[in-house]
Structures are given as structure tokens and as C-alpha cells.
Amino acid sequence: MKVLFLNEREVHEILPMEELIPRMRECLMTLARGEAVLPLRNMVRLPDGSGLLGLMPGYLGEPQSFGLKVVTVMPANHGTGYDSHQGVVMLFGVKHGEPLAVLDASSITAIRTAAASGAATHALARTDAADLAILGSGTQARTHLRAMATVRRLRRIRIWSRTRAHAERFAREKGVTAPAGTRPAGQTPHIPLIEVCESAEEAVRGADLICTTTAAKEPILRGEWISRGAHINAVGACFAGSRELDSEAVKRAKLFTDRRESCLAEAGDFLIARSEGAFGEEHLLGELGDLFLGRLAGRSGADDITLFESLGIAVEDLATAHFLLKKARETQRGNWLEWGGPA
Numbered sequence: 001m002k003v004l005f006l007n008e009r010e011v012h013e014i015l016p017m018e019e020l021i022p023r024m025r026e027c028l029m030t031l032a033r034g035e036a037v038l039p040l041r042n043m044v045r046l047p048d049g050s051g052l053l054g055l056m057p058g059y060l061g062e063p064q065s066f067g068l069k070v071v072t073v074m075p076a077n078h079g080t081g082y083d084s085h086q087g088v089v090m091l092f093g094v095k096h097g098e099p100l101a102v103l104d105a106s107s108i109t110a111i112r113t114a115a116a117s118g119a120a121t122h123a124l125a126r127t128d129a130a131d132l133a134i135l136g137s138g139t140q141a142r143t144h145l146r147a148m149a150t151v152r153r154l155r156r157i158r159i160w161s162r163t164r165a166h167a168e169r170f171a172r173e174k175g176v177t178a179p180a181g182t183r184p185a186g187q188t189p190h191i192p193l194i195e196v197c198e199s200a201e202e203a204v205r206g207a208d209l210i211c212t213t214t215a216a217k218e219p220i221l222r223g224e225w226i227s228r229g230a231h232i233n234a235v236g237a238c239f240a241g242s243r244e245l246d247s248e249a250v251k252r253a254k255l256f257t258d259r260r261e262s263c264l265a266e267a268g269d270f271l272i273a274r275s276e277g278a279f280g281e282e283h284l285l286g287e288l289g290d291l292f293l294g295r296l297a298g299r300s301g302a303d304d305i306t307l308f309e310s311l312g313i314a315v316e317d318l319a320t321a322h323f324l325l326k327k328a329r330e331t332q333r334g335n336w337l338e339w340g341g342p343a
Helices: 008-014 017-032 105-124 139-151 164-174 200-204 247-252 260-266 268-275 288-292 314-331
Strands: 002-006 042-045 052-061 064-073 085-092 099-104 131-135 156-160 177-179 194-196 209-212 231-234 254-257 284-287 306-309 335-338
Touching: 002 008, 002 314, 008 099, 008 105, 008 314, 017 052, 017 105, 017 139, 017 284, 017 288, 017 314, 052 314, 064 105, 064 314, 085 105, 085 314, 099 105, 099 314, 105 139, 105 231, 105 254, 105 288, 105 306, 105 314, 131 139, 131 200, 139 164, 139 209, 156 164, 156 200, 164 194, 247 268, 254 260, 254 288, 260 268, 260 284, 284 288
Parallel strands: 002 099, 131 156, 131 209, 156 194, 177 194, 209 231, 231 306, 254 284, 254 306
Antiparallel strands: 002 335, 042 052, 052 064, 064 085, 085 099
16 A cells, blocks of 8 residues: 655645635535534644644545644744745545555645635626735745635735835735736736735725735734725634724624634634624624535625634645545656555
């Protein structure tokens, strides 16, 4: 029996965003139909509070997948050469429980999270949405740019980061740069400039697509800045005590999530605003899977503000791992190591 091993580079090479977005849609519909087992993630925190180990097991009925993600979260790694999130996704056979694959978790998390946002954006954003604001300049900012460009034809891209040098580096790597609000004559609208903004407000004002991809614990996106008709993908805050959006931003929006139970336990954007009395539990309209299945209404008009509160759940990792295993078998990519077999 052989087991597949894929490192970060190999995952990025064989996992195209345009193919993963519809698979995130499919796996969330499977979850909504009740064809998945998905416990809340467990966490083991280091005694000094410097990091944690997260365990995310699950089962997905279609595509049939069984396994877990094990990931460390070490915030102090920023700027050290180590990713803040590191780990593996492990896939097992459903019938016999044999190990099938051990895959880099950092790259899978980065791509599948953005792909889920892409699926949400495709369903909830206005069809003419084309002005993108990205708050944050790390790994998730990069994959979200790919996802947004996959589902919408972007005319303008603005980026803000708490460290301007990081935003400028992002802009250099991902496209031609210019001061905010300028565009050289003759620049094709199909390859938008990436404009580096001095403030989050400057980036967000007028945008109809907003992605928050930071490690902020306090709000960086305020409701008063958000234009009517905008769609927001809130990605960075996945702990109950942290948030990227203030209460007004969440209150103004039609709110959807990947999983209700996870949102009610872990989404600081929602939980803190609710505790402040901004709204009740009914403000959470439901899960993306139900929206995709037609059980929920999404955008009802051009002026609606829509919000996808992304928690990142194990079935997304499993669906991605299943897809990677299939692609690796077809292309003979990765390292296939002998593991053993039936006794």
C-alpha cells in the first residue's frame, strides 16, 4: 500500500482555484443535506498562551472522505520565516481505515478558505461587482485575490495592511502598482492596478467586494464605511474573542456562514456584536450550503449588503484532500511511499 505525501509547493501546483471553488460549493451542500459528521474543532493551548494545536476531524459523504486536519497556530511566527499556521491534513480509507494521504495543511487551508469565499461571492455578490478591497496582505490575501478574480471581472483592486511595506510588497508581487485613485493611460481594465491605501477606510470606501484577511483582534472594518450593495468575506477572526468587523458592519449585512454551530461557538464578529445588543441570534440567516440548495434566499436587491462569516471547517479540508488525491493519482505527482498493507 502506498501513501501520498504532498508538500506546500506541490499542493499549489496541482490545486487550481477555478476547479476548487465548485467543489467547495458541493461539499457545503453535502453538509447541509446532513451527509457529513463534523464535530467542533478541539484545541490544546500552550501554558504560556504562545500557541495552540487544533484538531479538526470529520467525515464527508460526497465526495466520500474521512480524516482530519492537525494544525498549529503560532502568532509569534510572523516575520520569522515560519508560517503562523502549520500542519497536515490526513486522509483515510472509509471501508478499511487505511492511511491514504498526508498533505501540507498550510497551503490547503489558504486555498480552500479562499475557494469557499469565492463560492459565497459567486452566490451573494452583485453580478457587476468589480471594485475589490483587501484588508491584510498575507497568505489569505493572496489566495483571496485569486478567488475574487475567478468569480468576478475586477476593474479595481485596493489593499491596506497595518504594515504598509507588506502591502507594497503584495502589490509588487501581484500586479502593477500606483497611488490610490490613479491609473496610467492605456492600462487595460482586465488587469487592474493594485492600489496601496493609507487606511482601511480609504481601501473600503466605494468597494463592492471586501475581503478581511487579518489577524486583528479589534475591528478594522466599520459599518459606516461600507457602500450599499457590497459583499464582504470575513475570514481572519475565527475565535470568539477576536473580530475584524465592528457591530454596525455585521448589523447592516445579511449574514451567512459555512456552519451555524461553528459560528455560534467561534465567530467573534457575530458573538461580540450580539453581546453588545446589536441583534439577536436570528440575525444569522443560515449556512451557505442551504443557500446553494435554494433553501435560503440570498441577495434580494442591488442595495443589500451581504456577509459571509468564514470559520473554516473540516469538510472543506476533506473535500480538498480528496480532490488532491485524485489529481495526484491522475498525474503521478507527489511522493508515494510504501506504508504496509493487509496483514
